[in-house]
Amino acid sequence: MQNTRAASFRLYHFPLSPFSRKVRLSLAEKRIEVELVEERYWEPDHDFLRRNPAGKIPVLKVGNRHLAESAAICEYLEEIEPEPPLLPQSAEARYEVRRLVGWFDDKFYHEVTSKLLGERVHKKVMGGGYPDSANVKAGARAIKFHIDYMAWLLDQRRWLAGNELSLADFAAAAQLSCLDYISDVDWNRSETVKDWYAKIKSRPAFRSILADQLPGFPQPAHYADLDF
Amino acid sequence: MQNTRAASFRLYHFPLSPFSRKVRLSLAEKRIEVELVEERYWEPDHDFLRRNPAGKIPVLKVGNRHLAESAAICEYLEEIEPEPPLLPQSAEARYEVRRLVGWFDDKFYHEVTSKLLGERVHKKVMGGGYPDSANVKAGARAIKFHIDYMAWLLDQRRWLAGNELSLADFAAAAQLSCLDYISDVDWNRSETVKDWYAKIKSRPAFRSILADQLPGFPQPAHYADLDF
Ligand SMILES: N[C@@H](CCC(=O)N[C@@H](CS)C(=O)NCC(=O)O)C(=O)O
Numbered sequence: 480m481q482n483t484r485a486a487s488f489r490l491y492h493f494p495l496s497p498f499s500r501k502v503r504l505s506l507a508e509k510r511i512e513v514e515l516v517e518e519r520y521w522e523p524d525h526d527f528l529r530r531n532p533a534g535k536i537p538v539l540k541v542g543n544r545h546l547a548e549s550a551a552i553c554e555y556l557e558e559i560e561p562e563p564p565l566l567p568q569s570a571e572a573r574y575e576v577r578r579l580v581g582w583f584d585d586k587f588y589h590e591v592t593s594k595l596l597g598e599r600v601h602k603k604v605m606g607g608g609y610p611d612s613a614n615v616k617a618g619a620r621a622i623k624f625h626i627d628y629m630a631w632l633l634d635q636r637r638w639l640a641g642n643e644l645s646l647a648d649f650a651a652a653a654q655l656s657c658l659d660y661i662s663d664v665d666w667n668r669s670e671t672v673k674d675w676y677a678k679i680k681s682r683p684a685f686r687s688i689l690a691d692q693l694p695g696f697p698q699p700a701h702y703a704d705l706d707f
Numbered sequence: 708m709q710n711t712r713a714a715s716f717r718l719y720h721f722p723l724s725p726f727s728r729k730v731r732l733s734l735a736e737k738r739i740e741v742e743l744v745e746e747r748y749w750e751p752d753h754d755f756l757r758r759n760p761a762g763k764i765p766v767l768k769v770g771n772r773h774l775a776e777s778a779a780i781c782e783y784l785e786e787i788e789p790e791p792p793l794l795p796q797s798a799e800a801r802y803e804v805r806r807l808v809g810w811f812d813d814k815f816y817h818e819v820t821s822k823l824l825g826e827r828v829h830k831k832v833m834g835g836g837y838p839d840s841a842n843v844k845a846g847a848r849a850i851k852f853h854i855d856y857m858a859w860l861l862d863q864r865r866w867l868a869g870n871e872l873s874l875a876d877f878a879a880a881a882q883l884s885c886l887d888y889i890s891d892v893d894w895n896r897s898e899t900v901k902d903w904y905a906k907i908k909s910r911p912a913f914r915s916i917l918a919d920q921l922p923g924f925p926q927p928a929h930y931a932d933l934d935f
């Protein structure tokens with residue numbers, strides 16, 4: 480392990496960005512202190528674009544370097560700060576974690592989060608007009624399939640990718656917690672998934688996420704409640 | 708390293724799928740023998756869906772397990788067969804490879820490949836009607852920006868992520884080679900990028916990709932030509 484702990488970490492993020500949340504959870508679980516800087520990434524800002532040519536958040540500043548792409552950032556954090564581990568030891572178990580991270584970052588995000596959060600929040604915040612109800616309906620339908628899939632996984636394991644907490648749980652919780660902020664998760668659909676979320680939610684690493692506030696979108700009462 | 712070489716590898720793929728190509732390149736570079744099975748993934752096929760609940764290709768069968776998600780598969784291959792390495796040693800260099808893999812898998816794919824290949828090939832093959840010219844135009848515009856970005860990177864390094872060939876080069880070449888099959892890459896835009904592609908193209912690992920044929924879309928002459 481290198482002495483990067485001495486370097487100062489700064490995260491450019493947005494409260495309801497699932498990819499930012501995944502990185503925040505990893506940092507917090509590994510007790511890496513970080514300064515959070517909110518970035519209204521849709522406003523043209525050349526300074527921000529210079530930090531990340533992809534123009535996306537999150538961007539993690541480590542010393543003088545600006546790191547983008549949340550999956551690559553989380554692997555990097557795992558390598559510079561292996562404790563506590565968020566990836567297991569064996570190649571097979573590591574594969575399963577990464578598969579599920581891909582599942583939530585790619586499939587869940589495009590089928591669910593971008594449809595619900597994108598229509599209900601981002602359009603309003605960014606001034607993009609009214610939600611498209613076809614998208615909202617498609618997202619609301621797709622989340623059911625995803626919750627059932629999570630329940631099926633969690634019937635066989637303590638956590639999503641195996642018997643230990645991993646990046647896969649953070650990738651999933653990052654998406655679901657954003658949707659929970661806008662009350663788009665039906666926790667009654669699966670007791671198993673609800674129990675899993677209750678376990679994640681009560682971790683110290685989750686505190687900063689439960690404290691998030693988005694102007695114009697008051698936090699619903701159940702959101703930060705550990706007994707939701 | 709485990710004795711997975713003894714296990715038989717089978718890859719369910721589609722010739723013009725960039726994510727399949729990325730995995731094929733990794734397998735070939737590491738000299739892992741694989742049986743290729745073409746999967747017409749858009750046709751409802753419950754057997755295929757059982758192998759991968761995401762319903763996406765590529766899927767790699769290793770022994771009795773079915774592995775999906777190309778990025779997770781490539782990391783797995785790196786762990787079970789580290790030679791020749793497609794990820795460098797230091798955490799910083801590994802980060803840069805993974806960032807660029809994410810760049811090509813996510814940003815390039817959505818901005819360019821899905822727009823050009825999706826409209827011109829997939830719609831025709833899958834019977835989805837005529838190409839949407841707005842998408843084609845957007846893809847043709849975006850690829851210029853991406854080629855310029857690659858040229859900028861390659862002005863500082865021998866390969867995309869550093870001075871060694873890595874997964875980042877395969878992720879990029881996987882996307883570009885699919886587009887080259889439909890003559891959508893303007894190799895005159897950058898001598899640097901063209902040289903890079905010529906180097907990749909001449910590797911033994913690339914041979915199977917240059918031999919790909921898609922019924923209804925004859926291979927253009929330059930596609931498999933090493934002196935394009
Ligand atoms: N693959 C990227 C995706 C990040 C991403 O899509 N971020 C969104 C906010 S949640 C964004 O910045 N979108 C702006 C854009 O796409 O231009 C990652 O994992 O970091």
Ligand SMILES: N[C@@H](CCC(=O)N[C@@H](CS)C(=O)NCC(=O)O)C(=O)O
Pocket residue numbers: 581585723724725726727748761762763764765775776777778812
């Ligand atoms: N994140 C996946 C993406 C794979 C992917 O999008 N594959 C396309 C073909 S290139 C596919 O199977 N699409 C079918 C679908 O999205 O249902 C990976 O990297 O393996």
